[in-house]
Amino acid sequence: MKPSAAPSAPSRAFSSRFLRAAFDRRASHWAQADFLMREVASRLASRLDYIKLQPKRVLDAGCGTGSDLRHFGDRYPDAYRVGIDASFAMARAAVAAGAASGWRRLLRSAPPYGVAQADFSALPFASRAFDLVWSNLALHWYREPHRVIPEWHRVLSTDGLLMFSAYGPDTLRELRAAWAQVDDLPHALEPTDMHDLGDMMVASGFDTPVTDMERLTLTFESPDTLLRDVRLLGVNPLPERRMGLTGRARLAGLRAALERQRGEDGTIALTFELVYGHAWKIPEKVDAAGNAIVRIQDIGRGGRPR
Numbered sequence: 001m002k003p004s005a006a007p008s009a010p011s012r013a014f015s016s017r018f019l020r021a022a023f024d025r026r027a028s029h030w031a032q033a034d035f036l037m038r039e040v041a042s043r044l045a046s047r048l049d050y051i052k053l054q055p056k057r058v059l060d061a062g063c064g065t066g067s068d069l070r071h072f073g074d075r076y077p078d079a080y081r082v083g084i085d086a087s088f089a090m091a092r093a094a095v096a097a098g099a100a101s102g103w104r105r106l107l108r109s110a111p112p113y114g115v116a117q118a119d120f121s122a123l124p125f126a127s128r129a130f131d132l133v134w135s136n137l138a139l140h141w142y143r144e145p146h147r148v149i150p151e152w153h154r155v156l157s158t159d160g161l162l163m164f165s166a167y168g169p170d171t172l173r174e175l176r177a178a179w180a181q182v183d184d185l186p187h188a189l190e191p192t193d194m195h196d197l198g199d200m201m202v203a204s205g206f207d208t209p210v211t212d213m214e215r216l217t218l219t220f221e222s223p224d225t226l227l228r229d230v231r232l233l234g235v236n237p238l239p240e241r242r243m244g245l246t247g248r249a250r251l252a253g254l255r256a257a258l259e260r261q262r263g264e265d266g267t268i269a270l271t272f273e274l275v276y277g278h279a280w281k282i283p284e285k286v287d288a289a290g291n292a293i294v295r296i297q298d299i300g301r302g303g304r305p306r
Contacts, residue, residue, distance in 0.1 A: 040137055056078070058082070059123075059133045064094065084117070084120075098113055137167065138166070171189065172189070175270060176188050221266075226270055227258075
């Protein structure tokens with residue numbers, strides 16, 4: 001199966017350079033926006049409760065300030081954990097947080113973790129380096145997810161597990177509708193569809209990937225509180241650097257459009273579509289010469305060991 005066609009390139013507002021700078025600015029006060037990340041991480045991690053896996057090495061792709069890295073220290077106390085983030089400031093904050101909690105590692109004799117600034121599509125790790133690749137609400141930031149998923153597959157060990165969450169296309173639909181009443185510029189991410197991500201996993205060599213979706217609705221008392229939280233999350237670049245008369249008029253128009261969306265309870269709703277995915281990396285079925293490969297431990301089994 002061929003990979004799905006790459007999504008059309010987003011505007012300059014969502015370029016890699018813009019996003020790195022945006023998250024560098026947000027790193028120092030990320031705790032104010034981390035509530036959604038923590039909720040989704042909890043939902044994603046609950047799925048690990050039903051999976052028999054004791055990884056020796058864990059990669060957190062898009063580690064932010066390191067919350068998931070620290071939580072994995074409790075779930076897998078013997079695992080070495082590595083985090084990567086495209087933002088240097090986020091990666092530095094994760095390192096600082098790990099150092100601050102170092103006394104807990106000493107008491108438990110748990111391995112530490114390492115953090116690096118890295119490009120998702122060109123991971124600075126050897127093939128088959130990790131037993132678990134985890135990514136919470138990070139994949140949608142990358143312009144070309146069909147280049148990221150093969151890298152996740154490459155760095156996974158045989159029988160290793162990929163688990164991720166990402167925003168789906170319905171995310172911020174109310175905000176996009178409000179902006180459409182102001183101008184026709186792109187102001188919010190347009191994430192990849194769940195089914196396309198599943199196709200990309202299959203094309204990358206993952207075994208029977210599973211994807212599913214749910215929606216969360218947040219409510220806000222005013223347009224300003226909504227826009228503040230969205231700006232902290234980084235998903236909606238406002239014209240902060242172009243706030244002349246035109247910029248102020250557009251922002252006033254956006255506030256008015258959001259006001260018209262108030263529900264019967266007086267609040268303004270904002271939808272987040274959450275996509276979850278997981279898949280196993282199966283052994284290679286043929287070698288470089290095209291010969292079939294059958295592992296001794298798989299002979300006589302109805303399926304691949306978990």
